[in-house]
Amino acid sequence: MTTNAENTVFEKTPGWLDWYAGPSRPGFRLPDGAVDAHCHVFGPGAEFPYAPERKYTPCDASKDQLFALRDHLGFARNVVVQATCHGADNAAMVDALRASGGLARGVATLRPDVTDAEVRELHEAGVRGVRFNFVKRLVDVAPKQYLLDIVDKIALYGWHVVIYFEAPDLADLRDFFLSIPVPLVIDHMGRPDTAKDPGGPDFETFLNFMRARPDIWCKVTCPERLSVSGPPALDGEQRAYRDVVPFARRVVEEFADRVLWGTDWPHPNLTDHMPDDGLLVDFVPHIAPTTELQRKLLVDNPRRLYWPDAD
Numbered sequence: 414m415t416t417n418a419e420n421t422v423f424e425k426t427p428g429w430l431d432w433y434a435g436p437s438r439p440g441f442r443l444p445d446g447a448v449d450a451h452c453h454v455f456g457p458g459a460e461f462p463y464a465p466e467r468k469y470t471p472c473d474a475s476k477d478q479l480f481a482l483r484d485h486l487g488f489a490r491n492v493v494v495q496a497t498c499h500g501a502d503n504a505a506m507v508d509a510l511r512a513s514g515g516l517a518r519g520v521a522t523l524r525p526d527v528t529d530a531e532v533r534e535l536h537e538a539g540v541r542g543v544r545f546n547f548v549k550r551l552v553d554v555a556p557k558q559y560l561l562d563i564v565d566k567i568a569l570y571g572w573h574v575v576i577y578f579e580a581p582d583l584a585d586l587r588d589f590f591l592s593i594p595v596p597l598v599i600d601h602m603g604r605p606d607t608a609k610d611p612g613g614p615d616f617e618t619f620l621n622f623m624r625a626r627p628d629i630w631c632k633v634t635c636p637e638r639l640s641v642s643g644p645p646a647l648d649g650e651q652r653a654y655r656d657v658v659p660f661a662r663r664v665v666e667e668f669a670d671r672v673l674w675g676t677d678w679p680h681p682n683l684t685d686h687m688p689d690d691g692l693l694v695d696f697v698p699h700i701a702p703t704t705e706l707q708r709k710l711l712v713d714n715p716r717r718l719y720w721p722d723a724d
């Protein structure tokens with residue numbers, strides 16, 4: 414439980430799983446300059462209250478705790494994605510970017526009435542993308558024109574749109590996505606049903622979407638969400654989430670220059686188990702088996718998208 418200055422009390426959603434304290438040190442040594450390209454901060458609620466319209470109330474997960482995890486796992490940088498529990502109030506995410514000394518970039522949630530001055534301020538803080546969410550348990554999905562009006566506000570800044578959707582919704586959303594005139598970044602591999610065949614028609618629909626434009630990127634993240642048969646990344650398990658591997662490998666091998674990886678710490682809304690983030694890092698070489706693929710996934714690609722001017 415946590416309170417802020419107005420004495421608002423935040424009580425976690427019943428059954429909430431807190432992030433894993435004391436993660437192991439990965440056996441896989443991340444390449445120099447590796448980027449955790451999908452992670453979040455939650456609050457702390459007493460300083461950055463959770464949004465009234467949120468669908469869940471998390472445990473706190475502060476920027477300092479995120480940076481400590483970055484250093485422990487061996488990442489150099491972070492991309493902090495606005496979590497839905499903060500709605501369109503980007504203050505906690507921006508505070509993390511500003512405190513990072515240039516080592517974090519961000520993805521914001523915006524409303525169409527955002528002003529140019531506000532977008533410019535976010536850009537200066539390190540925001541490089543806006544997130545559109547189509548997962549109904551997380552948000553009330555916004556109308557398409559509402560989203561296109563946001564694109565008009567950000568296009569000038571060279572930002573991309575991060576899209577979070579579930580596989581069964583892709584058929585309906587595909588044309589809309591392809592009408593968005595800026596690069597697209599897909600969250601969590603478009604959430605395939607990993608009980609199905611990775612060579613079957615459903616995943617082929619996803620791969621065809623990736624093939625439709627050369628500026629569609631994919632985060633091959635969240636095996637802990639996508640896995641049906643595990644085993645979980647706990648207790649030293651080195652072969653975690655085996656059922657997800659063939660899906661992610663197909664994406665990494667075909668689209669080596671436009672895949673990204675991140676921890677998804679602090680892992681909102683998991684209900685089965687909370688993974689050991691050190692063991693999650695050990696998952697990476699299973700989906701990117703060569704040093705070249707690992708360098709692209711963890712260093713070159715996120716650098717090109719988020720730090721194009723860095724040396």
Ligand SMILES: O=C(O)c1cc(C(=O)O)oc(=O)c1
Nearest residue numbers: 495496497498551677681682
């Ligand atoms: O699947 C989820 O529950 C989830 C939620 C959020 C968020 O609430 O922002 O972000 C994610 O990347 C994943």
